Amino acid sequence: MNIQSGFRKRLLLVLFAGVIAVCFYTISQVHRVPLMENGGRSFVKAQVVSIVQDHEQAGDIYIGDQTVQLKLLTGDHAGETVQATSSSAYLYGVHCTVGMKVIAIVSESGGELVTSVYGYNRAPALYAIVGLFLLSILIIGGKRGLYAVIGLLFTFVSIIWFFLPALYRGWSPILAAIVVVILTTLVTMYLVGGFTAKATVAVIGTVLGVLAAGVLAWIFGKVTHVTGYNVSDIENLIYVQEETGIQVGELLFAGILIAALGAVMDVSMSISSTLQELYDQNPTMTARQLFRSGMTVGRDMMGTMSNTLILAFVGGSINTIVMFYAYDYEYLQLINLFDMAIEIMQGISASMGVILTVPLVSFIGAWMIANRRRDIS
Numbered sequence: 001m002n003i004q005s006g007f008r009k010r011l012l013l014v015l016f017a018g019v020i021a022v023c024f025y026t027i028s029q030v031h032r033v034p035l036m037e038n039g040g041r042s043f044v045k046a047q048v049v050s051i052v053q054d055h056e057q058a059g060d061i062y063i064g065d066q067t068v069q070l071k072l073l074t075g076d077h078a079g080e081t082v083q084a085t086s087s088s089a090y091l092y093g094v095h096c097t098v099g100m101k102v103i104a105i106v107s108e109s110g111g112e113l114v115t116s117v118y119g120y121n122r123a124p125a126l127y128a129i130v131g132l133f134l135l136s137i138l139i140i141g142g143k144r145g146l147y148a149v150i151g152l153l154f155t156f157v158s159i160i161w162f163f164l165p166a167l168y169r170g171w172s173p174i175l176a177a178i179v180v181v182i183l184t185t186l187v188t189m190y191l192v193g194g195f196t197a198k199a200t201v202a203v204i205g206t207v208l209g210v211l212a213a214g215v216l217a218w219i220f221g222k223v224t225h226v227t228g229y230n231v232s233d234i235e236n237l238i239y240v241q242e243e244t245g246i247q248v249g250e251l252l253f254a255g256i257l258i259a260a261l262g263a264v265m266d267v268s269m270s271i272s273s274t275l276q277e278l279y280d281q282n283p284t285m286t287a288r289q290l291f292r293s294g295m296t297v298g299r300d301m302m303g304t305m306s307n308t309l310i311l312a313f314v315g316g317s318i319n320t321i322v323m324f325y326a327y328d329y330e331y332l333q334l335i336n337l338f339d340m341a342i343e344i345m346q347g348i349s350a351s352m353g354v355i356l357t358v359p360l361v362s363f364i365g366a367w368m369i370a371n372r373r374r375d376i377s
Helices: 002-028 123-168 173-193 197-224 234-244 248-281 287-316 318-326 331-335 338-370
Strands: 042-054 064-072 081-088 101-109 112-120
Touching (some): 064 101, 173 197, 173 248, 197 248, 197 338, 234 248, 248 287
Antiparallel strands (some): 064 081
């Protein structure tokens, strides 16, 4: 019977993975029309061979330009050595040194190559950082770490091959975000917790908690008269909407749903796992006792997880906050800025999602675990 049950589970997993793969592939097949004309430009890897001229001024950051010799490593002209300009400033450019790997912009004009340095070739370093992160999870987490990595990869795939193409097709960003939340939660929770009651509790609690955060964000937006059209880069987004049909007005609230997912997921699994462990150690515990235990654990987690979300939003806006402080905005001016309202709305709604998850998971988990004496089969 156990063998048949295990076979059914594996078959369901394969079927589920197949359906998701087909859906993601189908939705990702969109024809994107370039919004910016490249004019025959191409981006290629290159290496600095020599510095021909250097007109930079050194300080906290190099300012000025250089003329350099580059050896093109990729593209139609790979192997050729060309002369290129490299500008340096606060937001762009490269201070070139001999042997440095860079990314170059190559275009042809009148039969001649026109080349400039675009930026550092950061890809190898970024890949190494991501690789170190995943390796750490695998080494420390073991089998659970492997499942966590698979869950992370699925989340990444969901964003790139489902969420973004769905937006491009004209889907509601909020609806697309809800689908991502549900799929990511299902895969992550059942990978980490197995096909168990605690995983099911965590799935239900996570989805309800994230939806609560989204509803609260929508209510806060109505009360404060903040919409998705009040973000700082709205002019660029309006252009994108006109050219593609993406519903930019809902992006702000879709982002809140996705941002709250990680913290709510953490709280849900922690509480449900604790309730399951308590019940396994003492099967005589009643649903009421389990609920009280879940609330006790949840109260300890609320402060730290709410802090995590608030600090994450503050950290992402630290430049803006420093500007506000340095320019000594008046209180009434500061508190009524759209940027301030959006930051507060994002932080509070996501934190409220975490807070509401505690009683939800405690109640659902206490009822399910106390009334089930075996894992889902």
